[in-house]
Amino acid sequence: MAISSFSSGVSVLDGQERLTAVRDLSILDTPPEAAFDDVVLIAAQVCQASAASIGFLVEGRHWFKARIGFDAVEIPADLSICAYTIQQPGLTVIPDLREHPEFRHNPFVTGDPGLRFYAGIALRDENGFPVGTLTVVDRDARPEGLSGVQERTLLALARSVRREMKLRKAERELAQKTEMLDRLHASSEDCIKVLDLEGRLRFMSEGGCQAMEVETFADIEGCNWLDFWTGPTADDARKAVLRAKTGDTGHFRGFCPTVVGTPKWWDVIVTPIMGSDNKPDGLLAISRDITGLQHAEESLRQSEERLRLAIETTGLGIWDFNTLTGERQWTAEARDLFGFAPDTAITQELVLDRIHPDDRERVAGTAYLDQPGDSLTFTNTFRIVRADNGEERWITSVGHTLVDKYGKPTRKLGIAQDVTHHVVAEEALRASQDDLLRQTAHLQSILATVPDAMVVSDEKWIITSFSATAVKMFGYQPEEIIGTSVKFLMPVPYRDSHEGFMPHYRQTGERRITESGRVAVAQRKDGSTFPMEVHLGEMESGGQRFFTAFIRDLTDRQYTEKRMQELQTELAYMSRLTAMGEMGSTLAHVVNQPLTAITGYLKGCGMILDRMDGEHIPMLRHGIEGAVEEALRAGEVIRQLRAFVARGETDQGVEDLRKLLEEASALALAGAKDKGIKVDFDLPHESPKVLVSRVQIQQVLLNLVRNAMEAMQDVNERNLTIKAEVEDEGAIVRLSVIDTGSGIAPAVQERLFSPFTTTKKTGMGVGLSICRTIIEAHGGKIWAESTPEEGTAFHFTLKAVKEEELAEAAEV
Numbered sequence: 036m037a038i039s040s041f042s043s044g045v046s047v048l049d050g051q052e053r054l055t056a057v058r059d060l061s062i063l064d065t066p067p068e069a070a071f072d073d074v075v076l077i078a079a080q081v082c083q084a085s086a087a088s089i090g091f092l093v094e095g096r097h098w099f100k101a102r103i104g105f106d107a108v109e110i111p112a113d114l115s116i117c118a119y120t121i122q123q124p125g126l127t128v129i130p131d132l133r134e135h136p137e138f139r140h141n142p143f144v145t146g147d148p149g150l151r152f153y154a155g156i157a158l159r160d161e162n163g164f165p166v167g168t169l170t171v172v173d174r175d176a177r178p179e180g181l182s183g184v185q186e187r188t189l190l191a192l193a194r195s196v197r198r199e200m201k202l203r204k205a206e207r208e209l210a211q212k213t214e215m216l217d218r219l220h221a222s223s224e225d226c227i228k229v230l231d232l233e234g235r236l237r238f239m240s241e242g243g244c245q246a247m248e249v250e251t252f253a254d255i256e257g258c259n260w261l262d263f264w265t266g267p268t269a270d271d272a273r274k275a276v277l278r279a280k281t282g283d284t285g286h287f288r289g290f291c292p293t294v295v296g297t298p299k300w301w302d303v304i305v306t307p308i309m310g311s312d313n314k315p316d317g318l319l320a321i322s323r324d325i326t327g328l329q330h331a332e333e334s335l336r337q338s339e340e341r342l343r344l345a346i347e348t349t350g351l352g353i354w355d356f357n358t359l360t361g362e363r364q365w366t367a368e369a370r371d372l373f374g375f376a377p378d379t380a381i382t383q384e385l386v387l388d389r390i391h392p393d394d395r396e397r398v399a400g401t402a403y404l405d406q407p408g409d410s411l412t413f414t415n416t417f418r419i420v421r422a423d424n425g426e427e428r429w430i431t432s433v434g435h436t437l438v439d440k441y442g443k444p445t446r447k448l449g450i451a452q453d454v455t456h457h458v459v460a461e462e463a464l465r466a467s468q469d470d471l472l473r474q475t476a477h478l479q480s481i482l483a484t485v486p487d488a489m490v491v492s493d494e495k496w497i498i499t500s501f502s503a504t505a506v507k508m509f510g511y512q513p514e515e516i517i518g519t520s521v522k523f524l525m526p527v528p529y530r531d532s533h534e535g536f537m538p539h540y541r542q543t544g545e546r547r548i549t550e551s552g553r554v555a556v557a558q559r560k561d562g563s564t565f566p567m568e569v570h571l572g573e574m575e576s577g578g579q580r581f582f583t584a585f586i587r588d589l590t591d592r593q594y595t596e597k598r599m600q601e602l603q604t605e606l607a608y609m610s611r612l613t614a615m616g617e618m619g620s621t622l623a624h625v626v627n628q629p630l631t632a633i634t635g636y637l638k639g640c641g642m643i644l645d646r647m648d649g650e651h652i653p654m655l656r657h658g659i660e661g662a663v664e665e666a667l668r669a670g671e672v673i674r675q676l677r678a679f680v681a682r683g684e685t686d687q688g689v690e691d692l693r694k695l696l697e698e699a700s701a702l703a704l705a706g707a708k709d710k711g712i713k714v715d716f717d718l719p720h721e722s723p724k725v726l727v728s729r730v731q732i733q734q735v736l737l738n739l740v741r742n743a744m745e746a747m748q749d750v751n752e753r754n755l756t757i758k759a760e761v762e763d764e765g766a767i768v769r770l771s772v773i774d775t776g777s778g779i780a781p782a783v784q785e786r787l788f789s790p791f792t793t794t795k796k797t798g799m800g801v802g803l804s805i806c807r808t809i810i811e812a813h814g815g816k817i818w819a820e821s822t823p824e825e826g827t828a829f830h831f832t833l834k835a836v837k838e839e840e841l842a843e844a845a846e847v
C-alpha cells in the first residue's frame with residue numbers, strides 16, 4: 036500500500052528524536068491556546084479553506100494543538116498526509132488529492148470528509164528539527180493551487196507558530212529556573228539579595244530574611260543595603276558595589292548586626308546582573324554568615340597564640356618522630372634545649388648520645404622500645420649534656436605513641452622541657468625539709484628534757500599541743516586536754532582572771548612576749564593545785580596566732596627557798612651563839628690563869644702572915660683570905676662558863692652527807708656565779724651517812740667556803756672544789772674545800788685556828804677557831820694545806836655511820 040510504504044519512509048530514529056523534541060516543547064496533550072487557535076483561524080480564512088490545523092506527529096499519532104473545520108483531536112499517523120509533508124522543505128501544495136498517487140486512496144480522501152485540496156508546511160523546533168505541521172485542507176480541488184499572498188501568509192504563520200513554540204520553551208525554562216532559584220533561595224542559608232545600582236534592596240531570599248532576622252522582605256524593601264555596614268566595613272561594602280557596577284566581582288568580610296541586632300560576621304560577594312544592553316542593571320549580593328567560622332578562627336588564633344606564649348615562656352620543645360619513615364621534626368625550642376644547631380640532622384643515636392650515661396638506658400627503654408602492652412604515653416626526667424656548651428641540664432619529656440588500626444606504632448609525638456631549676460629547687464626543698472625535721476627533732480628533744488611544760492593554744496585559748504612534761508605535771512593525757520580551753524589548767528578563781536586578761540591581749544595586740552614569769556596557781560587533773568610560773572610567747576603560723584606557754588612547777592623551788600631561809604636563820608643564830616661561847620671560853624681560859632696566879636700569890640702572902648705578929652695581922656689575913664675566896668669564886672664562875680660552852684647544846688643525828696653538803700653550798704655559794712667562780716662537786720657515788728650536828732657542820736662548811744671565795748677575790752683563776760672521800764674502810768669521811776686563791780700567809784699559818792687571828796679588816800678571826808672546836812667536838816680533825824699564790828685546801832674528818840650501825844640503831 037502506498038500509504039504504508041510512505042509511512043515506512045518515516046525512520047524509527049526520526050520518531051525517537053521527534054518524540055524527544057516534542058516533549059521538550061511540553062505541548063503534547065495540552066489544552067487549546069489562543070495563540071495557536073488564532074493562527075489556524077487566520078490560515079483557514081486567508082486560504083478560504085474548509086479546515087486548518089496545527090498538529091504534532093509523535094508515537095504513531097498526529098495530535099492537533101489547534102484545529103478548525105473538524106472535530107478529531109488526533110488521527111493515526113499512518114493516515115496523516117502531514118507525515119509526508121513534515122519531511123518536505125518549504126510549503127507542500129497538493130491541488131487534488133484524488134489525483135495524487137500517494138493519497139488518492141487515503142480514507143479521508145475517499146471517505147469522509149472527502150478531502151481534495153491540501154497545503155501544509157513543517158513546523159521546526161529551534162534546532163530546525165520538524166516536529167509538526169501547519170495545514171489547510173478543502174473539499175474542493177484547486178488546480179490553481181494557492182495565491183502568492185496565501186502562500187506567504189502560510190509561511191509567515193508557520194514562522195509565528197515557531198516563535199510561539201520557542202517562546203513557550205523559553206517561558207517554561209524560565210519558570211523552571213525561577214523555581215530552582217526559589218528553592219535555592221529557600222533552602223540556602225546564604226542571604227541572597229538583589230540590589231539596584233544604588234544599593235537599594237529589591238529582593239531578598241527567604242533564607243536571607245532568616246539570616247538577617249527579618250520577618251518579611253517587605254519590612255526592609257527599598258532600604259539601602261550599604262547603610263547596614265558601619266566603620267571600616269562600610270567602606271569595603273561601598274567598594275564592592277562599585278566593582279560590581281563596573282562588571283567585576285566585589286568581595287569582602289565584615290561585621291554587621293542583623294535587623295534585630297544580633298552581631299554577625301559576613302562573607303559577602305557582590306556580582307553584577309547584566310541587562311539586555313550587556314551592562315549591569317542590578318546587583319546580586321550573596322552574604323554568608325561566618326560568625327561561627329569567625330569565632331572558630333578567632334579561638335584557633337587565640338589558642339595558637341596561647342600555645343606560642345606557652346612555648347615561648349616555658350621553653351617547651353616539641354618533637355615529632357615518624358616511626359615508618361624515620362623522619363624527625365624538632366621545633367627550634369626543642370633543638371635549643373639540647374643545644375643542637377638548627378641544621379643538625381637529628382638521629383636517635385645523636386639524642387641518646389646527649390643523655391647522661393646514667394640515665395641513657397632508662398630513657399632508651401621507655402622512649403624507643405615498643406613492647407606489646409606498653410603504655411602509649413611515656414614520661415622521662417633525665418640529665419643531658421648540651422651539645423653546644425657541654426652544660427648539664429635536667430629535661431622532662433612526655434611522649435605519646437600513635438598507632439595504626441593494627442596497633443602498630445606509626446608516630447611518636449611529644450614535648451620536652453628544661454626542669455633544671457625545678458630539680459634544684461626540689462633538692463633544696465628536700466634538704467631544707469631534712470633540716471627542718473632535724474631541727475624539729477632537736478627542738479623536741481630539748482622540750483622533752485626541759486623541766487618546763489609546754490602548752491600551745493590558739494587565739495581562742497584552745498589547746499593545740501601538750502608536751503610530755505605537761506602530761507607529767509598536770510596528769511592529763513594529750514587526747515583528754517587538746518581541744519579544750521587552757522582555763523581548765525587553773526583552779527576556779529584564777530580561771531576568771533585568765534579569761535579577763537586574754538581578750539585584752541588580743542584586742543590591743545601587745546608585745547610578742549607578754550607576762551614574762553607570771554606566777555599563778557595551776558590545777559592538776561586530780562584537782563590538787565600547785566604554784567606555777569608561766570612564760571607566754573606568741574607566734575604566727577599560716578595567718579593564725581598561737582600562744583606558747585612554758586610552765587614551771589614552783590612547788591620545789593618555793594620549798595627550797597623557804598628551807599634556805601630557815602637554814603640561814605638557824606645558822607646565823609648558831610654562828611652568833613658559837614662565837615659568843617668561843618669568846619667566853621677563851622676569856623675564861625685567859626682570865627683563869629691570872630686568877631690562879633692571884634690565888635697562889637695570896638696563899639703565899641697568907642703563909643708569910645702566919646709567921647708575922649701584929650695587931651693588924653688578923654685583919655690582913657682576913658683580907659687575904661677574902662681575896663683568895665673571891666678569886667676562887669671568880670675561877671668557879673669562869674669554870675662554870677667554860678662548862679656551859681663546852682656542853683655545846685648540840686643535838687646530833689644521822690645525816691645524809693650529800694644533802695648536808697648541797698644545802699650548805701646553796702647558801703654559801705649564793706652569788707658565786709656572778710663572781711666568776713667555777714664550782715665543782717666531787718662526791719662518792721653513794722652518799723655516806725654521818726652522825727653530826729647538821730647545823731654545826733653546815734656552819735663549818737659555810738665558813739670554809741666563804742673564806743675560799745674571799746681568798747679568790749683578787750686572782751684570775753677562780754675554781755672551787757668541794758670534795759668528800761670515804762676513808763678508813765668507811766669509818767671516816769674526809770671533806771675538803773679547795774680553792775685557787777691567794778694562799779695563807781706563813782705568819783697566819785701558825786696561829787690559823789687560834790681565836791682572833793685575822794687578816795681581814797672586818798674579820799673577827801674566830802671562824803676557824805670555831806670550826807676546830809666543832810670538828811674536835813665531833814671527834815674529828817681539821818687542818819689546812821696551802822701554797823701562797825696557788826691556793827689552799829682545808830680538810831676535816833667526820834665519823835661515818837656504817838649500814839650495820841644504822842640497822843642496829845633502827846632495831847634499838
Ligand code: ADP
Pocket residue numbers: 738742743746774776777778779780783787792793794795797798799800801802803804827
Ligand atoms: P676571819 O675570816 O674573820 O678573818 P677566820 O678564822 O675564819 O677569821 O680566818 C682567819 C684567817 O685565816 C683569815 O683572816 C685569813 O687570813 C686566813 N684564811 C682562812 N681561810 C683562808 C683561805 N682559804 N685562804 C687564805 N687565807 C685563809
